[in-house]
Amino acid sequence: MPPANPVLCVLGELVVDLLPVPEAGAGPEGTAPQYVARPGGNALNVAVAAGRLGAPVHLLARLGTGPLAPHLRRHAELAGVDTTGFVAAAEPVSLAVVGLDADGSPQYGFHVLGAADWQWTDDELAAALPAAVGALHVGSISSWTEPGSAAIAHLVARLSGTALISVDPNIRPMLADGPVGASLGNDRAGVTRRLVELVAHADLVKLSAEDLAWLEPETTDLDEAARRWAARGPALVVLTDGGAPLRIARPGRPVLHRESPRVDVVDTVGAGDSLAAGLLTGLLDAGITTRASLEAASDEELLALADDAALVAALNCTRVGADPPTRDELAAARERR
Known part of the structure; x- marks a missing residue:
C-alpha cells in the first residue's frame, strides 16, 4: 500500500557550479x-x-564546509x-x-577529492x-563513488517494492575513469557494476545518449538500447538525446518517440535534471507511486x-545555468504550445 501523503525523496550531491560570464571579459x-x-549538482x-x-x-544531502555551503541550503529552501x-x-x-560549447552544452572541470557528497553511511x-x-x-x-555508494545501494534495495525507485546514471567521464576517477577510487568496471546493481532495483531509469x-x-x-535497458528490470526507461526526440521504453512494448520543444537555448546546464524532476512530479501528481501503478x-x-x-527541461535551457521553471511558468508554456 502506498504511504499517506507521499513525498519525493532526492538523494545525492550538492555542487557549486562556477559558470563563465562571457560579457565580463577576461581582463x-x-x-x-x-x-x-x-548552486548545482544533480540532486x-x-x-x-x-x-x-x-x-x-x-x-x-551531506552539506560540506566552506563559505558557499549556506547558499546551497538557501537555494533549496527557496524552492x-x-x-x-x-x-x-x-x-x-x-x-x-x-565551460560552455558553442551550442550551450557544458564541459566540466571538477574539484571534488575528499568532498562531502560520497561519504554516506547507513546510519546517516x-x-x-x-x-x-x-x-x-x-x-x-x-x-557510483565509494564509500557512500554502498550505503545508497543498501537504501535502494531496502525501499525497492515500497516506493518508486528512480535512477539517473548522469555519468561524468572525468570522475568515473582515468586519473581523476582513479583518485576517487573509480574505474569503468567499478562504476558500471554499481550502476547495474541500482538499475536492477529501479522502476524508472532516465539516461542520456552521453551516458x-x-x-x-x-x-x-x-532504440535497441532503450529496449534493452527496459528489459533489465525497470518499468519505464526515458532516454534523452539532446534536442532529438525522447525515447520512452517499457518492457515488451515498442519504443515510443516524443519530440522535444524548440526553444532558444542559452545553455543546457541542468536540463536532464529538470526533465527528471518534471517526470517524477507528474507521476506523483497522477498518484503513480508504486511499481504496479x-x-x-x-x-x-x-x-x-x-x-x-520535456517542456520543463526546455524552459530551463532558456536561462543561464540550472534555473528550472515554476508550476505557473510551466502552465503558461503549456498553454502556448
Missing part, C-alpha cells in the same frame, strides 16, 4: 576570466526543480524543499568549473529518511507526462 591580459557561483537541481513545480520534496535531511559534514563542498541515511517516501531518486556521482556512449561505447542504435499507466498517460517533463 586586459586575457588571463582573468570571470565566473559566477551558482539539488532535481529537488529544486520538483519543488518549484509544487511537489513535496525531501532532499537528502520549498525540505532540508531536514541534510547532514552537517566535515568534508568540503564539491566544486565544478563549467536511516536517520535522514522521511517516513512517507513515494519515490526515491538517486544517481550521478554519489551513486550510453560511456557505459556502452559499442552502442549505435538508441506505473506498469498499469497507459502509453497516453506516460506520453503526456513525458511532454510536460
Whole structure:
C-alpha cells in the first residue's frame, strides 16, 4: 500500500557550479576570466526543480564546509524543499568549473577529492529518511563513488517494492575513469557494476545518449538500447538525446518517440535534471507511486507526462545555468504550445 501523503525523496550531491560570464571579459591580459557561483549538482537541481513545480520534496544531502555551503541550503529552501535531511559534514563542498560549447552544452572541470557528497553511511541515511517516501531518486556521482555508494545501494534495495525507485546514471567521464576517477577510487568496471546493481532495483531509469556512449561505447542504435535497458528490470526507461526526440521504453512494448520543444537555448546546464524532476512530479501528481501503478499507466498517460517533463527541461535551457521553471511558468508554456 502506498504511504499517506507521499513525498519525493532526492538523494545525492550538492555542487557549486562556477559558470563563465562571457560579457565580463577576461581582463586586459586575457588571463582573468570571470565566473559566477551558482548552486548545482544533480540532486539539488532535481529537488529544486520538483519543488518549484509544487511537489513535496525531501532532499537528502551531506552539506560540506566552506563559505558557499549556506547558499546551497538557501537555494533549496527557496524552492520549498525540505532540508531536514541534510547532514552537517566535515568534508568540503564539491566544486565544478563549467565551460560552455558553442551550442550551450557544458564541459566540466571538477574539484571534488575528499568532498562531502560520497561519504554516506547507513546510519546517516536511516536517520535522514522521511517516513512517507513515494519515490526515491538517486544517481550521478554519489551513486557510483565509494564509500557512500554502498550505503545508497543498501537504501535502494531496502525501499525497492515500497516506493518508486528512480535512477539517473548522469555519468561524468572525468570522475568515473582515468586519473581523476582513479583518485576517487573509480574505474569503468567499478562504476558500471554499481550502476547495474541500482538499475536492477529501479522502476524508472532516465539516461542520456552521453551516458550510453560511456557505459556502452559499442552502442549505435538508441532504440535497441532503450529496449534493452527496459528489459533489465525497470518499468519505464526515458532516454534523452539532446534536442532529438525522447525515447520512452517499457518492457515488451515498442519504443515510443516524443519530440522535444524548440526553444532558444542559452545553455543546457541542468536540463536532464529538470526533465527528471518534471517526470517524477507528474507521476506523483497522477498518484503513480508504486511499481504496479506505473506498469498499469497507459502509453497516453506516460506520453503526456513525458511532454510536460520535456517542456520543463526546455524552459530551463532558456536561462543561464540550472534555473528550472515554476508550476505557473510551466502552465503558461503549456498553454502556448
